[in-house]
Amino acid sequence: MKKRIATALAMLLLLMGLVPVLTAAKPLPLRVEVNTNRIYFPDEQPYVDKAQRVQVPVRFVSEALGAKVGWNAATKTVTVDLDSNRVVLVLGSKKYTVNGVEKQMDTAAERVGGRTFVPLRFISEGLGASVKWDSAVRTVYINTAGFDPSEVKQGSDQVVVEDMYGFKVRQNTGSMLEASKGPYDRFNNNKNKSLMNLLIILTLEGADYEAQVQEVEDILIQKIDEKTVKSIIKYVQTKTTIEPELKMKIFTDDTYEIFVGADINSDISITVFYK
Numbered sequence: 001m002k003k004r005i006a007t008a009l010a011m012l013l014l015l016m017g018l019v020p021v022l023t024a025a026k027p028l029p030l031r032v033e034v035n036t037n038r039i040y041f042p043d044e045q046p047y048v049d050k051a052q053r054v055q056v057p058v059r060f061v062s063e064a065l066g067a068k069v070g071w072n073a074a075t076k077t078v079t080v081d082l083d084s085n086r087v088v089l090v091l092g093s094k095k096y097t098v099n100g101v102e103k104q105m106d107t108a109a110e111r112v113g114g115r116t117f118v119p120l121r122f123i124s125e126g127l128g129a130s131v132k133w134d135s136a137v138r139t140v141y142i143n144t145a146g147f148d149p150s151e152v153k154q155g156s157d158q159v160v161v162e163d164m165y166g167f168k169v170r171q172n173t174g175s176m177l178e179a180s181k182g183p184y185d186r187f188n189n190n191k192n193k194s195l196m197n198l199l200i201i202l203t204l205e206g207a208d209y210e211a212q213v214q215e216v217e218d219i220l221i222q223k224i225d226e227k228t229v230k231s232i233i234k235y236v237q238t239k240t241t242i243e244p245e246l247k248m249k250i251f252t253d254d255t256y257e258i259f260v261g262a263d264i265n266s267d268i269s270i271t272v273f274y275k
Contacts, residue, residue, distance in 0.1 A: 084166030087126035128163030175211035225253035
């Protein structure tokens with residue numbers, strides 16, 4: 001009996017000796033990945049604030065996301081511009097604006113060690129990117145393309161909004177409208193590359209023509225002159241079945257060129273470019 005007690009005490013002392021080692025183990029460092037590429041912070045590191053939000057140096061926003069960052073010291077205001085999106089934050093304020101619309105967050109931009117830090121999720125989403133947080137590996141994943149169709153299970157009725165250079169496009173609505181982001185390069189400002197392509201499907205059973213046309217109008221009217229959009233829709237509605245050709249026609253407003261057309265026995269294509 002005494003031998004068993006001694007053994008038990010020895011084991012207890014051994015375990016107690018391990019406790020400091022276990023409690024002293026450092027947590028995993030915060031990681032940020034943009035489009036599967038890990039981002040390294042050479043000086044000031046990201047951190048989790050009291051609201052459990054990841055804060056990053058504002059320099060990250062300009063370098064990793066390609067945004068233009070402005071700072072007004074007098075008003076303590078951070079302005080972030082990317083494509084046609086603008087996010088404005090004030091240090092210490094939980095209110096911020098996205099494209100002029102006031103929003104509320106549960107944290108605020110902060111000044112730490114002489115550097116300005118901004119809440120990663122609110123900035124990224126305001127610029128049209130998608131954000132995921134994996135607590136197990138303390139990693140933030142950012143996808144600047146926004147919505148990833150592979151993330152929606154086939155047959156799902158989940159509607160997701162994708163940002164296409166300022167146009168908010170609802171994906172997976174059930175109408176069968178196909179919408180894809182074009183290869184336009186904001187850094188080189190190559191206007192020969194499209195911003196967005198919309199395809200009104202006529203070749204598949206179950207495609208809802210009227211719903212697709214309405215969705216096209218809802219998308220274009222966000223940023224294109226109303227008169228131009230009405231002309232586009234009127235032209236699109238001259239082809240309601242797959243058979244006839246819809247000759248390529250170009251519509252313009254002050255900012256955009258929109259190419260609309262369809263071959264014989266083909267779907268209707270609407271492609272948007274910067275003018």
